[in-house]
Amino acid sequence: MNPYQQKRRWKYFLLAFAVVIASGSVFYTSYLVKNIAHSERTRAQVWALSIKQLSNTYDNDFLSYVLTVRDSLVVPAIVTNAKGDITTTRGLDSTKTYIKLDPQELKERKLKYDPGYFQDELAYMKSQHEPIRLTMLNEPLLVYYKDSALLTQLKIFPYIQLSVIAIFLMVAYTAFSSSRKSEQNQVWVGLAKETAHQLGTPISSLMAWIELIKEKFNADDDPLMSEMENDVKRLEIVADRFSKIGSKPQLEEHSVYEVVKDFVDYFKVRVSNKIAFEMTGNRRLMAGLNIPLFDWVLENLLKNAVNAIEGTGNIKVQIHGNKQKKLIFIDITDTGKGIPRSKFDTVFQPGYTTRQRGWGLGLSLTKRIIQNYHNGQIFVKDSEVGKGTTFRIVLKTTRYDKEAKL
Structure with missing residues (x-):
């Protein structure tokens, strides 16, 4: 298992674990809500019965007990008669009244008559629960009630909790990833500069040895020496x-x-002659490039194309542009084994490789060079398993020649 696949498995495991925790939290909260809702209906029923009992109670001590029970049950409720007229309320806004008072009395008592408030509350209670039915003095009454503030808060609590946890995890993950990426970048930069330093001495020696061989064997015009010089320059x-x-x-x-x-x-000239190269495009498209780094991009893409071709095949490079958007497109197409569509983004992840001895860094470095250093884009434009792949590089043009045909 390569490092990327292992990393992806850990992500799936953590995601599944988070889903289990979230599901457990919602399930347990729902269980509590159900129990509290049942308890509140029981309290509403007791309150309704206490109202009925008031009309039949003549014992002062027992009457005090009934009043105490009634007042202790603070579930918001509204009682209506058979016609739907409100007869009494409990647990609603005390600054409003459903009883019509004289305007002067309302002003003196600093009360505000708002019948719409009680009608809205009644409609809301009807939508929440079935009414409790009772008969008082041979008159049918309906007791409507709604969830208490505690139960309402408990219902929305798991969603608030999960939202806070999700935000915290996102912030923590972003901070952790940024820190880890910064550390990785420092390691790669140090390793790269040390590698360049270590290569400097043998490259200088090789250049000197080539000059000595040319002088000793009079091989200035030897094509083999010319190729050796090209390879040493390549090392540089x-x-x-x-x-x-x-x-x-x-x-x-x-x-x-x-x-x-x-x-x-x-x-x-350094790959098998079974692979044919074809190149087409506009010679007049100009862009800002750092040639050593851009050649590295081309090297990685062409090496991958060669490795994807088993036996005989073709590699085609096309260069064209969009004058309106001021963009240049470089398409590199091979006739290799192709890439599954699900892996189009994965191939650019560090550590992803299909070769046993591969490090999985080529395309990752390629993407970084194009995006970070050349302000461009690179992606898999098209691919079909068994037929081939097309990688596309998008660059911003510095200028278009007027004679350029796009």
Whole structure:
């Protein structure tokens, strides 16, 4: 199992664990809400019966007991007659009254008559619970009630709790990821610069040895020596790439076609002749490039294309642009084994590889070079398993030649 797959499994495990915790919290809260709701209905029933009992009670001591019971049950309630007229209320806003008083008396007592308030409350209670029916002095009454403030708060509590937990986890995960990414970047930058430093000495020695061989054997015109020099220069470029990691590279205006063509010409003579290369595009499209780093991008993409081709195949490079959007597109298409659609984004993750000895860093570095250093984009434009893959690089153009045909 490669590191990326292991990391993804841990993410799924943590997600499943979080879902279990959230489900347990909601389930337990629902259980408490159900029990409290049952308890409140019982209290409402007792309150309703206490009202009925008041009309039949003549013992002062027992009457005091009934009043005490009634007043202790603070579930908000409204009692109506058979016609729907409100006869009494309990636990509602004490600053309002459903009894019509004289305007002067309302003013003196600082009360506000708001019949709409009680009608709204009654409608809300009807939507929440079935009424409790009782008969008092041969008159049928309906007792409506609603959930107490405590029960209402308890109902919404799990959602508030889960929202707070989710926000906390998101902030914590973002901070942790940012910190870890910063540490990883520092490690990679240090490793890259040390690698560039270590390569410097043997490269200088190789250049000196080549000059000695050319002098001793009079091999200035030998094509083999020329190829050796090209490879040593290539090593210099590789060392220069590593030395640039962690610092902001200088971008210079170049013809994208010419830069890509130079590297393709260098690369294709170093792979099997069973793989054919084709290159088309507009030579006049200009963009800001750092050639050593951009060549690294092309190298990673072309190497992946070669590795994806089993036996004979083709690699096609197309360069075209969009004049209105001022963009340049570089499409690299191979006839290899292809990439499943579910892996289009995964292939750019550090550690993802399909080769046994691969590190899974090539495309990750490629994406970073394009996005962070060249302000562009790179993605899998299209792929079909068994037929091939097309990677697309998108760059911002510095200028369009008036004669350029897009």
